[in-house]
């Protein structure tokens with residue numbers, strides 16, 4: 001199998017590192033190309049043993065999958081590189097937020113099978129939750145799912161649901177990291193030093209993550225197990241609820257999903 005990544009940034013590297021760590025593909029089956037960050041790309045070549053090339057003829061020769069992993073705004077340039085050399089057998093897989101299958105088809109001027117996937121950078125530790133949507137003519141869906149399950153779990157959705165998946169899990173980890181950042185800052189306001197605040201937050205998050213992983217209990221029960229009647233947790237939770245935590249999160253997710261829709265309209 002030959003898998004070619006156009007773009008070797010944060011998302012692409014999380015995917016190919018996840019795939020290689022899980023031994024679902026060998027490093028020599030992976031080809032990288034980029035526009036910027038050439039040092040980083042050479043680092044991957046030297047440390048992982050993947051191939052690097054800037055020659056589109058070589059890259060696209062007999063490729064099984066081309067992964068579109070640039071920013072949506074760079075896609076017209078990427079398409080220009082790919083278009084002349086794309087072979088009929090090559091399946092196209094896009095990770096770009098908001099770029100629709102019909103746009104990819106139009107820019108590449110191809111009838112080749114296309115899938116869109118929306119992973120997240122937790123792929124690097126094999127814990128991405130990835131949405132997938134396919135063009136009607138996509139063959140071997142199981143093979144793509146198997147590749148993707150090497151770096152996490154998958155959900156197959158209709159294309160219009162990808163906006164919400166992008167918000168929920170594509171961007172989702174960033175929302176959680178932001179909450180952890182603010183938690184640490186608030187600990188500093190309580191009087192902890194920066195180092196202490198980061199240490200406490202980091203270990204709190206790791207512990208809570210492991211509880212979520214290991215326990216069969218729903219989030220609500222995990223919360224209730226900590227909350228004593230008229231105790232400290234109840235006091236804190238009442239304040240959190242009073243500040244409108246649910247409203248804040250709903251606004252966050254709506255803003256991200258709306259931006260995905262906007263991106264999909266930019267290219268119409």
Ligand SMILES: NC(=O)C1=CN([C@@H]2O[C@H](COP(=O)(O)OP(=O)(O)OC[C@H]3O[C@@H](n4cnc5c(N)ncnc54)[C@H](O)[C@@H]3O)[C@@H](O)[C@H]2O)C=CC1
Pocket residue numbers: 006007008009010011012033034035036037069070071072074077078081095096097118119120121170171
């Ligand atoms: N970072 C994330 O958590 C996620 C990102 N995505 C999507 O993944 C895509 C990439 O995002 P990041 O990896 O964060 O961006 P990045 O900026 O880290 O990487 C972009 C890559 O595209 C390459 N590139 C740009 N123009 C090119 C060209 N003409 N030919 C070849 N390569 C070219 C750059 O050299 C770079 O390696 C975006 O479309 C984004 O919507 C999707 C899910 C999550």
Ligand SMILES: O=C(O)[C@@H]1CCC=N1
Pocket residue numbers: 097166170171
């Ligand atoms: O911020 C973005 O647009 C990309 C898509 C999901 C995560 N990062």
